Structures are given as structure tokens and as C-alpha cells.
Amino acid sequence: MTAPTSADLLALDRAAQDLLFRAARTANTFTDEPVTDAQVAAIHDLIRYGPTAYNGQPLRVLLLRSPESRARLLPYVSSSNRAKTASAPLVAVLAADVDFHERLPELYPHRPQARDWLADRAARVEQARFSATLQIGYLIVGVRAAGLAAGPMAGFDTAGVQREFFPDGRHEVLLLLNLGHPGPHIGPTRLPRLATGEVIRTLDA
Amino acid sequence: MTAPTSADLLALDRAAQDLLFRAARTANTFTDEPVTDAQVAAIHDLIRYGPTAYNGQPLRVLLLRSPESRARLLPYVSSSNRAKTASAPLVAVLAADVDFHERLPELYPHRPQARDWLADRAARVEQARFSATLQIGYLIVGVRAAGLAAGPMAGFDTAGVQREFFPDGRHEVLLLLNLGHPGPHIGPTRLPRLATGEVIRTLDA
DSSP states (O other), rough: OOOOGGGGSSOHHHHHIIIISOOOOSSSSSOOOOOHHHHHHHHHHTTTOOOOOGGGOOOEEEEEEEEEHHHHHHHGOOOHHEEEEEHHHHEEEEEETTTGGGGGGSSTTTTTTTHHOSSSSSHHHHHHHHHHHHHHHHHHHHHTTTOOEEEEEEEBOHHHHHHOOOTTSEEEEEEEEEEEOBOOOOOOSOOOOOOOOHHHEEOOO | OOOOOOOGGSSSSSSIIIIIIIIIOOOOSSSSOOOOOHOOOOOOOHHHSSSGGGGGGOOOEEEEEEEEHHHHHGGGBOOOHHHHHHHHEEEEEEEEEEGGGGGHHSSSOTTTTHHHHHHSSSHHHHEEEHHHHHHHHHHHHHHHHTTOOOEEEEEBBBHHHHHHHHHTTEEEEEEEEEEEOOOOOOOSSOOOOOOEEEHEEEEEE
């Protein structure tokens, strides 16, 4: 008989908790097993239901699978990230569509005027970055939901990747994400996490 | 016999997929049933394992439960969000700790010099906002994992809330989040989502 823990207070079963959060790790090596287009579509078909401001869904994903496409990325990646980026079965460039508001009459039909509220580009960039980053959070959970490991990487030349892959000027590159089946983990074991009392407090009055 | 769908390609079981994404909705009314501190701690104990840059974990959460604390918030909330903010069992103010780097020698012990890489405040604010927003994505998933509904709200006076609740100048307020058991849904049914082909493309070369 085991004492009840905080995990027992959740509606999500323990195996799913482990799959998505507790046992999941940011992978830094991968096996050769491919990530299929069908798996990617299944991940998106799940996480696209996550909420975004005005239901704007600004996240856009560019998949680099071929050696040629990967070779275009590597010069912009920091040296510490280069080996895993070269060897991951799939690399995703994650960006925000700054002109996501053009779709709002269709995506937010009960308030089609929302498009006009976002006429100012600077405010829209901030909204696009914020909602797309929320969606990256959902995406990392979704990759794990597919039984895969995600390897988010912030160490790269953002402006360079933007010029190389999104020269249209309407996208802001946010993150690179390696995807695959995890290989042996290199480096430190699970890093420490802040305690609830360090993160959450209740205002008394 | 049912034809296999994309949901069958995921390792996460269908009930969990529904709980976290497919059946989950952004709640705009709530029942009176409270959200307990133990539930909040259980949610955090799950989602704190989500990855952040440098393992920095900059998200900070201020819970408003008492009528007095709620009354301090309401003047800053847009009129369309006021009723649900007043009636939600719990409201969380979600912010990024801009000085999260002070903890890096402990949270990122294999590269304690990461603290110094983040000496520049402007770069650090961007990092803090980005990682805390990822964590809000995990948090929304975690609230649903607890069997609760989340109601994220971007319509409020950010600067005002920051002055009122985080006058220390080291936090950036990002979002308000109502939490509770959902009541009857008011407003449109599930809003349309972009198709995978509109969001994800593969670079051919």
C-alpha cells in the first residue's frame, strides 16, 4: 500500500503523466528510426485544439528532413547544438505568422472585427509571438504524446535562420525543435525543479 | 469496426487526448466548486518538469482567491472578461521573473556561467517571457490534467496589473487564468482550427 501523492489528485492517469511530463526528457541523441509525416500530422491534429488569443493559431512549422535542407540550417546553429541537429531524424523550425490576423474573420467568426483590432503591426508581432509560444508548449507535449522525444534548442542565430527559411518578412522564428526516438542521454541527469512554494503564492488580501 | 484515425498513431490513450485537448474547452462560466491548494500544487508538481531554456523556470503564479484580492484585480480587466473573473473559483496572475538567472547556478549546475550570459537585462526579459509563456502552455495542459477547466484571458491592462500586484519591477505580467469546474458554455461552439497543411510544410531542399 502506497501513500497517496499529488499525482493521485489529477484526473489524468499516472502513465500519461509520466509519458508527458515526469518521465519525459529533452533528448540530446536520437536513434535512426524516422519520424513520419503521418506522426507529425497526428501530433498537430491533437494540439491544434489548444487555446490561443482570438483563436489566431499563429504557429507555423517548417520541417527539415532532407540532408540538403539540414545543411542549410547547420551554419546558423551553435556549435554545442550542431551534432544533435545533424543527427535528429527530423528538425522543425518553429515560427510565428505575424499576419495571422488576416484569417480571423474565419477563425474568430463571432467577432470578425478582431482583425482590425490587430491592424498595428508592433502589437500584432507581440500577440503572434505570445500565442505561437503557447502553441510550442502544446507541441512539446504533443510530441511526447506521440511517444517521441522533443529537443528544443534556443541556441542559434535567429536572424540568420529567419533570412534563410522565412525571407518573406511575415514570420518571426522562435525555436528549433529536434524530434525523434531518444537515444542514450548524454549529460546531467534530471535537472532540479523549483518547489511549488517558490513558484506559486496566494495573495492574502 | 472503426477505421484507424490519426489519434491511433499517438502513444497517449484516447481518453487522455480528449481530456487535455479534443474535448477540453476554454471555460467562460464556472460552478461554485472550489479549486483547492492541493490541486494547484498537484498541477505544478506535474508541469514543473516541462523544459525551459537553461532550465530557468521563470514562470511565477499569484493566486487570487479572496474577495478582497479579486476586487483589486477587477478594475484592470476588460468589461467582457469581468463577470467570469469575478465568479471563477480561482484566478491566477501569470508572470515571468525577469531575474530568474540568479537561480541558474543551482538550476543549471553543469554550466553555472549561464547566469553571466544573461547579465544583459533586455535579453533576459525576452528569455524570461519566452520560457514563462512555454510554461503557461504546460500549465493550461496541467489544469486540464486535473480535471479542471482553464480560462486564459489576455484582455486586461497589463501595466496596471503589474503595478498593482508586482510592484517590485522584476516581474512581467503575461496572462490571467481563471480556474475551476466548467459551468454551461456561453457563446460559439468549438471555433475552427487550421488544417495541418496550413500550419506545417516540409522543405524539399
